[in-house]
Amino acid sequence: MPLYSEQQGSNENPTLVFLHGFLGNRKDWQTTIDQLKDSFHCVTIDLPGHGRSVATTASITNGFENCHKLIAFTLEQLNIQAYSLIGYSLGGRIALDYARSQNDPRLQHLILESSHIGLDNETDKTNRYQFDLAWAERFATQSVEESLYQWYEQAIFDDLNYERKDFIIEQRSHNYGVPLASMLLSTSLAHQVCASTFLAETKLPITYFYGQKDIKFKQLAESIPATDTLNFHCFNGLGHNTHQHAPVNYANNIKKIFI
Structure with a gap:
């Protein structure tokens, strides 16, 4: 089966495909898409274990490859001939690895938001897998609410105040722990191929x-060397999730790229 997806805007316009982060779903992009759908054909996809793709699982040993096949099949079912791929956090890691490995001639531009490019040594990969395994055990054995409160205590979310964290946790509490645990291990950063060489050599605009x-x-x-096709944009005053904290600004920057 294809992953669950939704389309907004005319398919006669350039297509943007959005991949959410861990714990999220297609709805995370809605406020951004509200700013884009008059000019673009916007496609949002629920990744395995999330949203309406909750019953879809990715292989623990070949999670990235499984996700790539599911995404490609979903786009084929939608008859999309050319598109740009936009991914946040986990969705960005999957998007980057898709671009690196699939050589999809339909892919015209890649936008990564707060996404790791992969680890380059075995010690870091081993440590990361143990980190993800511990979190997977929490999500699989605790209530979702308890795991979420622990998750958002991580340093990466320090820019969020308590009120904002409570709001996000309420939004995320619809998730199911076991599918999240499965996806966390399937797409662990430990399994992601480091994309530094790809980023240095690709002709794909990123x-x-x-x-x-x-x-x-x-x-x-700041550690990734810029190239003729690789550009960076910093959102001043924002933290990890820029598209939800400043959706209009985020959408305007996408428009600047394509219009």
Whole structure:
């Protein structure tokens, strides 16, 4: 089966395909899409274990490859001939690995938001898998609410105040723990192929978005050498999730790329 997807805007306009982050779903992009759908054909996809794709699982050992096949099949079912791929966090990692490995001639531009490009040594990969395994055990054995409160205590979310965290947790509480645990392990950063060589050599236009307050990904972005086809944009005053905190600004930057 294809992954669950929704389309907004005329398919006669350029197509933008959106991939959400861990714990999210297609609805995370709605406020941004409201600014774009008059000029673009916007496609949102629920990743395995999330939203209406909750019953779809990715292989623990070949999770990225499974996700790529599911995404490609979904786009084929929608008869999309050319598109740009936009991914946030986990969705960005999947999008980057898709671009690196699939050589899809339909893919015209890649936009990554707060996304890791992959680890380049075995020690870091081993440590990361143990980190993800511990979180997977929490999601699989605790209530979703308890796991979410622990998840958003991580340093990467320090820019969020308590009120904002409570709002996000309420939004995310519809998730199911076991599918989340499965997806967390299937697409662990430990399994992601480091894309530094791809980024240095590809002719595919790529834009990397990150927030000024997101120290981890600000440093990561600054460590990646710019090329003729790789550009960076920093959202001043924002943290890890720029598209939800400033959707109009985010949409305007997408328009600047394509219009």
